[in-house]
Amino acid sequence: MKDSNQNGEKLYTTLGGEGFFEITIDRSVFYGYAKHVTEEKDAIDFINSIKKKHSDARHNVYAYVLKDTNTTRYSDDGEPAGTAGMPVLDVIRKTGFTDAVIVVTRYFGGILLGKGGLVRAYTAAAKGAAEDAEITTFTQYTEFEMRCTYADHEKIRYECQFFDVIEDGIDYSDTVLLKLAIKSPEFERFDTRISEITAGKIRAVKIGERFDKT
Known part of the structure; x- marks a missing residue:
């Protein structure tokens, strides 16, 4: 349940x-x-x-x-x-x-x-x-996107390792679109951290939620 x-x-x-x-x-x-x-x-x-x-x-x-x-x-x-x-x-x-x-x-x-x-x-x-x-437990993740410059892209990916962020995909154009997922209780904290290191330029856009196997 x-x-x-x-x-x-x-x-x-x-x-x-x-x-x-x-x-x-x-x-x-x-x-x-x-x-x-x-x-x-x-x-x-x-x-x-x-x-x-x-x-x-x-x-x-x-x-x-x-x-x-x-x-x-x-x-x-x-x-x-x-x-x-x-x-x-x-x-x-x-x-x-x-x-x-x-x-x-x-x-x-x-x-x-x-x-x-x-x-x-x-x-x-x-x-x-x-x-x-196989009785299996899944954990809720929040799916979100972040659009950033190539320079900020490296900063964000560095921070991801400290929050156990899952990288679902990356789209490269004149900017970088990161498609990510994180355990739902950590979403706000991660969003705040990225805002801090990018001087408020980048905020997460929530896409949805899913359950992944624990």
Whole structure:
């Protein structure tokens, strides 16, 4: 989920891609699938694709959480209430990531697992799939541009090393256009520093924001 650390940096934790995990408990086979998604349509499409793949399975349990629309959904898909969908959802919540969907398919092995056994099994399959998808934290960066002379260009690039500025690109013409990014809490301080060393001639023009892998 999006949060902040002690340095005031905005963080965003989600899945790095897709994951899979398989576990067998008392002859019941559980397949866990996890994926990063940002739209509800993508989550539903993923769920339906797993249901189609395992159309002969007894249960296709799922849960997903979307940050921007504050959407949370889960389904026990025929398992006793609270033993399947909610444990899968709890993996997402307790691990602290968002914009993700997890589907756990169960092939019944003929032995009843009981409520506690089901909770443990669905939790294990969901957690394994999420870990395989690589739970990843991203940090918010502010994207900006600075137009300067060739002489000031060298001054700015020198200062960049002290602020961990990312250089996204440079356009050369009669002046130099620097396309840069910096951790958002550092943006104002860097802008002020550049203004100081260029006698107020150069200020940053904010372009947007993005999240980069920490």
